[in-house]
Amino acid sequence: MSTQEQHLPVVLIHRLPAFNLSFTSRLHTHFTLLDPLLHSPESTESFLTRHATSIRALLSVGPTPVTSETxxxxxxxxxxxxxxxxxDHVDIHECRQRGVLVTSAGNAFSEDVADYAVALLIDVLRRVSAGNRFVRAGLWPEHGESPLGSKLGGKRVGIVGLGSIGSEVAKRLMAFGCSIAYTSTKKKLAVSYTFYENVNDLAANSNILIVCCALTDQTRHMINKDVMTALGKEGVIVNVGRGALIDEKELVQLLLRGEIGGAGLDVYENEPHVPKELLTLDNVVLSPHLAVLTPESFAALQDVIVGNLLAFFSKKPLLSQVQLD
Amino acid sequence: MSTQEQHLPVVLIHRLPAFNLSFTSRLHTHFTLLDPLLHSPESTESFLTRHATSIRALLSVGPTPVTSETxxxxxxxxxxxxxxxxxDHVDIHECRQRGVLVTSAGNAFSEDVADYAVALLIDVLRRVSAGNRFVRAGLWPEHGESPLGSKLGGKRVGIVGLGSIGSEVAKRLMAFGCSIAYTSTKKKLAVSYTFYENVNDLAANSNILIVCCALTDQTRHMINKDVMTALGKEGVIVNVGRGALIDEKELVQLLLRGEIGGAGLDVYENEPHVPKELLTLDNVVLSPHLAVLTPESFAALQDVIVGNLLAFFSKKPLLSQVQLD
Incomplete structure (x- = not known):
């Protein structure tokens, strides 16, 4: 550790071995980074205990759990x-109890995730991936014209969670001629979209549900069998939030029985495992949690991470603090 | 033929055997339909000769060629x-010479085709179909995180042909934060998008080309090697117009050599045949000419076909007359 580094604020890098931090050089400019995984064979617990008194800030990489034990x-x-x-990987109750602040990626990913949600939706409605598969399998010359898709314009879209992602989705789908409704923790006074107090009513009045809210104890499995049944046989669900927002077993059953029209999924309950029953369905588009994976999102993420840490150590307002109550 | 039918105007149904007309009942209400294919084994030529003096209107179904012989x-x-x-399947020169009017589907498909173009574009940029393939092949658990895509927002999009489809594409992509430029037969005074007089300049100043103009002698292979090279290594081409607007052989070579970033293609030069070199590329999305295939498009198409025929026989202005010069 150089003399200069000793004067930089300390940040603990908290990560699962599979997750590398791609921008440590920028963090190194401002902070002394402690990464237990670089100090093996010492155990993480021993490492943390040894540095405990100097660690005021923790950077949790990806879905690395921040548990009450940590x-x-x-x-x-x-x-x-x-x-x-x-x-949802952070023990929010424990943070609140201990008075620990929490920040998220904020809006860094919102546009990319919204773009991806729209792509999944048009893909399901208009059979883009299915058509792509059909062509690549060499079936076009023999089988001729494809089945009809369904037009996006005129569809009633229900957005589950009108945060920054949901708002970006709404803005885009308006340009396609969709009508927009939403449910959210509370009615947003700044927008004119139709508000429903609960997701069942939203589903009953929508052709499409776009799921993009936070996963909490209250929202886990909020898209349950009743909601999906209310959406109906022609209904389409897009999930770019978290897998566990949907009761995945029920979704699979409804899709297999044709009781829901289709689904575009970027997230799953047990990633990277995808229910194998879905792998052969043509009305389902499956993607490997990549809605945020662009260089532009990562650049914006670095800005917000570095910005939050600098703000914290200089006692300025945080950029993307999460309200824990 | 009933007495009533004898008084209805005669319309010749001109179709290849593979193309059925799905809405004859609505046409039957207004017209007496003559379909040579229903009178086999009589040859089409003999059938046409027999009815020649009574045929003032011909309905060309799909891409059925209307040749100088016909x-x-x-x-x-x-x-x-x-x-x-x-x-492009109609001999326009011959129609002009003979003073025969020509109508197209007009705007019936424009919104659906524009939606599809946007879906193909996001799919290529964000690797939706590639991700879908990855998941379905069961590769996610073993291979982990996917390669990065590229953000749509901020991209400079060049629209080749700012007709009704191109205008709908532009409207949609504005909502994603793209900047829009175009080339067209002439500058459109009603829009503020940047106009380029030729497609080379448009390509040199764009990250993305959306090809959606009519195929004519002047536009055949207008997207040639020079244009694609001007678009550059990161450039993406989407074609929802006609296959022959692009020099397909050159496109394949540039894709194979990594000299162009990717392509989303719904149309090809020799449909239903797709260049086999493309079938294994991950940066290409291939679909079987299905951008118009929705019930909504077909309903709108019926309206415009019946509307044009009724207008013709009652000497009213046609709904979607094509200017032949």
Whole structure:
């Protein structure tokens, strides 16, 4: 550790071995980084205990769990900075109890995720991936014209969670001639879209559900059998939030029985495992949690992570603090 | 033929055997339909000769060629009503010489084709179909995170042909934060998008080309090697117009050599045959000419076909007359 580094604020890099931090050089400019995984064979617990008094900030990379056990090892911790939009991997109750602040990726990914949600939706409605598969399998010359898709314009779209992603989805789908309704923790006074107090009513009045809210104890499996049945046989569900927002087993059953029209899924309950029953369905588009995967999103993410840490250490307002109540 | 039918205007159904007309009942209400294919084994030529003096209107179904030979058999013909947006299958010179009017599908398909173009574009940029293939092949658990895509917002999009489809594409992509430029037969005074007089300049100043103009002698292979090279290594081409607007052989070579970034193709030079070199590329989305295939498009198409025929026989202005010069 150089003399200069000793004067930089300390940030704990908290990550699963599979997740590398791609922009450490920028963080190194401002902070002294502690990464237990670089100090093996010392155990993470021993490492954290040894540095406990100096660690006021933790950077949680991707979905690396921030559990009550981790938090109890870090009595000096004041802030958990997350690199994801959702923070369902953080023990929010424990953070609140300990007065630990939490920040998310904020809006860094919102446009890319919204773009991706629209692509999944048109893909399901207009059979883009199915057509692509058909061509690549060499079936076109023999089988001729494809089945009809369904027009996007005129569809009633229900957005589940009108946060920054949901708002970007709405803006895009308006340009396609869709009508927009939503459910959210509360009615947004700044927008004119139709508000429904609960997701059942939203589903009953929509052709399409776009699921893009946060995963919490309250929202887990909120898209249950009743909601999907209310959406109906022609209904399409797009999920770019978290897998567990949908009761995945029920979704699979409804799709297999033709009781829902189709689905575009970027997230699953047990990633990277995708229910194998879905792998052969033509009315389902499956993607490997890649809605945020662009260089532009990562650049914006670096800005928000570095910005939050700098703000914290200089006692300025955080860029994307999560309200824990 | 009933007494009533004898008093209805006669319309010749001109179709290849593979193309059925799905809405004859609605046409039967207004017209007496003559379909040579229903009178086999009599040859089409013999059938046409027998009815020649009574045939003032011809309905060309899909891409069924309307050649100078066909036209020469029908001296009383006054109008060719097409069921497609493009009319490259009609001998326009001969129609002009004979004073035969031509109508197209007009705007019936424009929104659906524009939606599809946007879907193909996001699919190529964000690797939707490639991700879908990856998941379905069961590769996610083993191979982990996918390669990065590229953000749509901020891209400079060049629209080749700012007709009704191109205008709908532009409207949609504005909502994604793209900047729009175009080339067209002439500058459109009603829009503020940047105009380029030729497609080379458009390509040199764009990240993306959306090809959606009519195929004519002037536009055949207008997207040639020079244009694609000007678009550059990261450039993406989407074609929802006609296959022959692009020099397909050159496109294949540039894709194979990595000299162009990717392509989303719904049309090909030799449909239903797709260049086999493309079938294994991950940066290419291939679809079997299905951008118009929705019930909504077909309903709108029926309206415009029946509307054009009724207008013709009652000497009213046609709904979607094509200017032949």
């Amino acid at each position: 938090l109890s090892l870090l009595p000096a911790l004041e802030i958990v900075v997350c690199s994801s939009a959702g923070i | 036209l020469s058999l029908l001296p009383a013909l006054e109008i060719v009503v097409c069921s497609s947006a493009g009319i």
